[in-house]
Amino acid sequence: MGRDFVYVILGGGVAAGYAALEFVRRGVGRGELCIISEESVPPYERPALSKGYLLPEAPARLPTFYTCLGANDEQLSPAWYQEHGIDLVLGTRVKSANVKLKQLITTNGEIITYKILIIATGARALKLENFGISESDAENVCYLRNLTDANWLVDLMQNYRGGNAVVIGGGYIGMECAAALATNRMAVAMVFPDAYCMSRLFTPKIADFYENYYKSKGVAFIKRNALASFDNDSERMVEAVILKDGTRRPADIVVVSIGIRPNTDLFEDQLQLEKGGIKVNGRMQSSDPSVYAVGDVAAFPVKLFGNEIRRHEHVDAARKTAKHAVAAIMTCNAGDLDYLPFIYSRVFALSWQFYGDNVGRVVHYGDFASGKFGAYWIDKGVVVGAFLEGGNRDDHEAIAKVVRSKAAMNDVAELQRAGLEFAWRESQLxxxxxxxxxxxxxxxxxxxxxxxxxxxxxxxxx
Incomplete structure (x- = not known):
C-alpha cells in the first residue's frame, strides 16, 4: 500500500501552507504535491492560537485564519487544496523515514515516496516531565502548540473564569498566554527563574515597562523562582503549585511555556544537524540534495550575520523559508535567502516589533511613560538590532531598513536623542x-x- 508524489511536505503548520501556495504559483501539476500532517485540519496561522483564539469576545476561529491570511495573501481553505490537486493527508503521523530510498512510512503502514521532500515538522513544546516534575499530566496543566491545545485551554478558561491561573515560564508564549488569561478575568501569576521577563530579547528597562503594564492588568510576577511540584486533588486535578522556595500558589489552570524542541527525530541519523535543527544551505537544502527543511526545524545561514547558522523560532521565518525553498526547488536562479530576523507580539493594547540581533551596546529612546519607545543595538559601530513599541507600519519599515543596511552610528548620545528620527533619517538617505x-x-x-x-x-x- 503506497502512493508516489514528486513533492511531499512533511508537517502541516504555517510553513506548509506558504510552501503550498508558492508551489501553485510556480506551476506545480495536479497530483504532484502532498502534505502530510498530524493535525486534522489544513495549515493555519499558528500565531492566532496565542492571540485572537484565546480572547473571550469575538475570538478567532477557523476558517478565518487558514494560511496564508497572516501575510494578507490568499486563504487556503480545504477546497483550495482540492481545486489545485494537492493531496492533504491529515490526522496522519509518519513513524519512520528513509532518505536514501525517499520513503516515508506512516503509522498505518502506508509508504509514501517522493522525489523532493520538504521537512516542515516544526517543534514540540518541552514538557515538565523533561525536567523531572512528576504528577504533571493533570487535565488542567496546559501547553499551547496546536489547535487541540488551544481548544482545551479555552474550555478551561470558560470553566474557571474568575479563578487562579499560573503561567510557568516568562518567555514569548508565556507572556501572550498571561495576557489572554487576564483578559478572561483570571488572577494570573507568572513564574520564571530569570530576573525579568523575556530575558532572551528584552533589556531590563524594556522588561520593566511590560511588567508594570501587566501588573496594572492584575498579573503578578514571581521571578527568580521555579516550579517544584503540584498539589493535586483526589481526581488528580491541580489545586496548587509548589515553588522551589516552598511557596504554595493556588491554581485552577497551569499553562506551561518553557521552550520548544525541533522535531528532528526522524532524520537525526540521516541528515546533518546543527543548532538543534536540520542544517540547510541558503537554498534551504539539507545535506541530502533531495531534502529541504523550513521553519522552526531549519538551521540556515543568515547573510546579515556573516552567514552564521541560526534557527529562528517565529512565524515570519516559517513563511519566508518555506517560500524560498519552493523557489529554489522550482527554479535555477533562486539564489540564497537573505533573511532579516524579525519577531513581533501583540498583547492587551500593546504592540512591539524587533528586527536583527540583540548584541552589543543597547541605546534606549522615546517616552516609556507614553508607551512609544524603542531601542537600538550597536555592535562594531553599526546598528545590528532595533526594537519599537507603539509604532506604525512606516516606523517599522524604517527601523527594519536601518538594521538591514547596518547603518553606521558611533555617537551614542546623538542616537539616544534622535531615537526613531534616526531611523527615518537613515531610511531617507x-x-x-x-x-x-x-x-x-x-x-x-x-x-x-x-x-x-x-x-x-x-x-x-x-
Whole structure:
C-alpha cells in the first residue's frame, strides 16, 4: 500500500501552507504535491492560537485564519487544496523515514515516496516531565502548540473564569498566554527563574515597562523562582503549585511555556544537524540534495550575520523559508535567502516589533511613560538590532531598513536623542542617493531607479 508524489511536505503548520501556495504559483501539476500532517485540519496561522483564539469576545476561529491570511495573501481553505490537486493527508503521523530510498512510512503502514521532500515538522513544546516534575499530566496543566491545545485551554478558561491561573515560564508564549488569561478575568501569576521577563530579547528597562503594564492588568510576577511540584486533588486535578522556595500558589489552570524542541527525530541519523535543527544551505537544502527543511526545524545561514547558522523560532521565518525553498526547488536562479530576523507580539493594547540581533551596546529612546519607545543595538559601530513599541507600519519599515543596511552610528548620545528620527533619517538617505540622476538623466529615470531599489529591498526582506 503506497502512493508516489514528486513533492511531499512533511508537517502541516504555517510553513506548509506558504510552501503550498508558492508551489501553485510556480506551476506545480495536479497530483504532484502532498502534505502530510498530524493535525486534522489544513495549515493555519499558528500565531492566532496565542492571540485572537484565546480572547473571550469575538475570538478567532477557523476558517478565518487558514494560511496564508497572516501575510494578507490568499486563504487556503480545504477546497483550495482540492481545486489545485494537492493531496492533504491529515490526522496522519509518519513513524519512520528513509532518505536514501525517499520513503516515508506512516503509522498505518502506508509508504509514501517522493522525489523532493520538504521537512516542515516544526517543534514540540518541552514538557515538565523533561525536567523531572512528576504528577504533571493533570487535565488542567496546559501547553499551547496546536489547535487541540488551544481548544482545551479555552474550555478551561470558560470553566474557571474568575479563578487562579499560573503561567510557568516568562518567555514569548508565556507572556501572550498571561495576557489572554487576564483578559478572561483570571488572577494570573507568572513564574520564571530569570530576573525579568523575556530575558532572551528584552533589556531590563524594556522588561520593566511590560511588567508594570501587566501588573496594572492584575498579573503578578514571581521571578527568580521555579516550579517544584503540584498539589493535586483526589481526581488528580491541580489545586496548587509548589515553588522551589516552598511557596504554595493556588491554581485552577497551569499553562506551561518553557521552550520548544525541533522535531528532528526522524532524520537525526540521516541528515546533518546543527543548532538543534536540520542544517540547510541558503537554498534551504539539507545535506541530502533531495531534502529541504523550513521553519522552526531549519538551521540556515543568515547573510546579515556573516552567514552564521541560526534557527529562528517565529512565524515570519516559517513563511519566508518555506517560500524560498519552493523557489529554489522550482527554479535555477533562486539564489540564497537573505533573511532579516524579525519577531513581533501583540498583547492587551500593546504592540512591539524587533528586527536583527540583540548584541552589543543597547541605546534606549522615546517616552516609556507614553508607551512609544524603542531601542537600538550597536555592535562594531553599526546598528545590528532595533526594537519599537507603539509604532506604525512606516516606523517599522524604517527601523527594519536601518538594521538591514547596518547603518553606521558611533555617537551614542546623538542616537539616544534622535531615537526613531534616526531611523527615518537613515531610511531617507536612499532618496538623496538617486537625486543626482534627476539632473543628468531626467526625473523619470531617477524615479525608476528609486522604485527599483525599493523593489529589490522588499524582495530581500519578504
Amino acid at each position: 536612499v532618496v538623496k542617493k538617486y537625486l543626482p540622476y534627476a539632473a543628468t538623466a531626467g526625473v523619470g529615470v531617477a524615479l525608476a531607479l528609486f522604485i527599483a531599489y525599493f523593489a529589490s529591498w522588499y524582495g530581500r526582506s519578504s
